[in-house]
Amino acid sequence: MSVIDTYFEGVTPAQRKVLEHIRKVIKQTVPDTEEVISYGMPTFKYKKKNLIHFAAFKDHLSVFPTVEPMDQLGDKLKSYRTSKGTLQFTADKPIPDSLIKELVLIRKQIIDK
Numbered sequence: 001m002s003v004i005d006t007y008f009e010g011v012t013p014a015q016r017k018v019l020e021h022i023r024k025v026i027k028q029t030v031p032d033t034e035e036v037i038s039y040g041m042p043t044f045k046y047k048k049k050n051l052i053h054f055a056a057f058k059d060h061l062s063v064f065p066t067v068e069p070m071d072q073l074g075d076k077l078k079s080y081r082t083s084k085g086t087l088q089f090t091a092d093k094p095i096p097d098s099l100i101k102e103l104v105l106i107r108k109q110i111i112d113k
Helices: 003-008 013-029 067-077 097-112
Strands: 034-038 041-046 049-056 061-064 081-083 086-089
Touching (some): 003 013, 013 061
Antiparallel strands (some): 041 049, 049 061, 061 086
8 A cells, every 4th residue: 555545545535536536647647756745745756856746625626736837837727726836626626637647747847857
């Protein structure tokens, strides 16, 4: 059992389903990652740097791709609640796979520079 599996034990079944799907999309998009807990959240590390965090909260879920990927995708994020480096959504309206992939690939490109 990984540290992320342990984190998932503390969330609702609906949140877990969405977070497990996000996990799968991230792993498929950037397979060469390490799963860790950072800042109390499930995190994927790439080349020893944080690639993306994701987490469940009482009333929403979030991904934390950092500021630059969100700035680059600006208009695509308008239907979601955002704050600096954070994209919020709910289990009944999860973010599409294509958006997760774009955020992760932009972040990977930043790390690769």
